[in-house]
Amino acid sequence: MPLLAFIPTLPLLGFLVLSLAGRALPKKLIAPIGAGTICIASVITMLLCARFLLTPPADGAYTQTLWQWFNIGSLSVSISLRLDALSLVFVFIITFVGALIHIYSAAFMRQDRDYARFFACMNLFVCSMLVLVMAGNLVLLYLGWEGVGLCSYLLIGFWYETPANSNAANKAFYITRIGDTAMAIGLFLLYKELGTFTIPAILHDAPQAPSYNTLIPLLLLAGAMGKSAQLPLQTWLPDAMAGPSPVSALIHAATMVTAGVYLIARMHVLFQLSPLAMTATAVIGALTLFIAGCSAMVQTDIKRILAYSTISQIGYMFLALGVGAWSAAIFHFFTHAFFKALLFLAAGVVIEALHHEHNIFKMGGLKNKMPVVFLTFLAGAAALAALPLVSAGFYSKDQILWYAWNAANGNAALGSIALAGAFITSFYTTRLLLVVFWGESKTTPAHPPGQPPPIAYRPGPLMTVPLVILGILSLTSGFIEWPHNLLHLTLFSHHVQKTLPATLLKENLPSESAFQVITTLVTLAGIYLAYIVYYRSPASILQWRQSRRMMAIRDFLFDGWKFDALYRTLFVKPFVFITRVNKSDISDRLYNGIAQASLMLNRMVSLSQNGSLRWYIVGVLAGILFIITLQLFT
């Protein structure tokens, strides 16, 4: 498939043009280059999608080998692209959602000084992400993996003048680095075991390998945990919200943070061989979704709420992967990309309109003032809360809940945590929606006289059209996959199961309908509770505020279960202590000693330079006498 290479190459081209000539280009040209490359890539992807779906390739994948990358001994790595059913979903999301976000950014970032730099980084990100998901071997995948990490770093610290932003970027880089190191070690072990990096060969050879090291999937899981912000490496994602909103939408919600999900799904054979790794994935996913959900309930920053909810939703995906519900995980990724990108973009408009106000309790009453944003946000929130039947989130999350309980690896504990997560999700989503869009308007319209008030800021079509498209998809994209008992329509899992194995279920299953009713009730209960607390009788919150214990719990959750403080005392402080103790170690002493000796000699010699003529003459005389003596006695 010669078209394959164009998909990552076009964004790369855009990156090169914008980074090399970006300063010289006028703004009118930057946006078409930056967004245009992604749009063309997206069109190519859709053509490929259509062809893939209509006439599936014989071996299940389009492949294209571009050139030999390097040869070392028996290891030969080529730049080869591979598009199968799984990567097709990812490529579609990356290019399609990416294109919409680029179009939105063309308007959103127009005021920014570094317009070209923004689009250059975004294009490089899309290119790296496409390389990651289209890579035919794990070395190329790792290249894309590090590439997206770099772009994430660059874009979190996009407004680098503020020290907090740079710190957030550094934090994201360091923490994902922990996972990346584990993943690299995992890849080395994999090569040692199987002698190849080619993905189809690995998937084919692994079950036949005489010995199998269960450390490999665990190390790969650690890599995925770092990238996908799962427990215990989740602390970077809430801080990553320092970047511009489109960056949060594209990188920290829709695509990059799901790279871990892709990695696990891609290497599913390795995980299936190790029940321990599967269980670890499921447990990490379940714990993460619960912990992050709890934190999301008490946040006040609109983007941090969404960040914690992203961590929580990716936790659902990990849970699904861990119980062996491969297609359910990918399906949740598919719908999540739409509604979470939408929520971030809409939040971006709200923040921008209210003069960079992030605190939801200073918003309020935006329902009638920003109708388009409100309606699209409503659609996204419905999907996030998994509102039954009408939203895409329901179809994907319901599957995960069902499988968490009833898949071969699932059990009641995982299922009930997932169910609690569903309650929490619907609670904080409703809270967010009610506080931001209902109630009284709380932002004082402090704006320079002569300009229209900030609240009257109406997003133009460049911003609303992506919102509307994503809003429609947030509601409808779930219809391609129905629960088995409602309607026998399983387009998505049918597609994905060309690559991934089907989900194994337990025997003697309870009725799926009963589960759905319970899930629905739990979701509605969450919504109702939030409605009571935040709309009907807000006095109860004031009552809670009085109680010291409630506030302590709230603060604990607000700080993300104090993980940052824990890591500070566990790692940062001892490290700083050790460095302080070890400040003058042996090698330091050696070099300081040399410097000190030179300084002492210098002082001694400079004593002779005392400016006294008589002293100099004595010196000359002594020299002459020395030479004469030497002449006389030899």
Added chain:
Amino acid sequence: MSSFNGEIVLIVAAILFVLGLIGVLTRKNIIFILLSVEIMLNSAGLAFVAAGAKWQQPDGQVMFLFILAMAAAEVSVGLALVLQIYHQHKTLDVDGLKELRD
């Protein structure tokens, strides 16, 4: 020409040289130091002349002429410098002139 006793002349030259050296080392005034240097130069010249007389060669006297010319040039430059030093520092005491120390 009667026999020339070079040793006495050389001893005189050596005494002159040491006198000059002592003058250079002990005098405080720059002008006296310059004078002492002249004495040392002349003692060297005397030694050359004595050596020339002893071996019946003209080189010693040629060398003395060179020393004479060099001494004249040195004194003119030296005195000019002394004048400048006095102009700037209002003193000719070498112990007071220590600005070139480290």
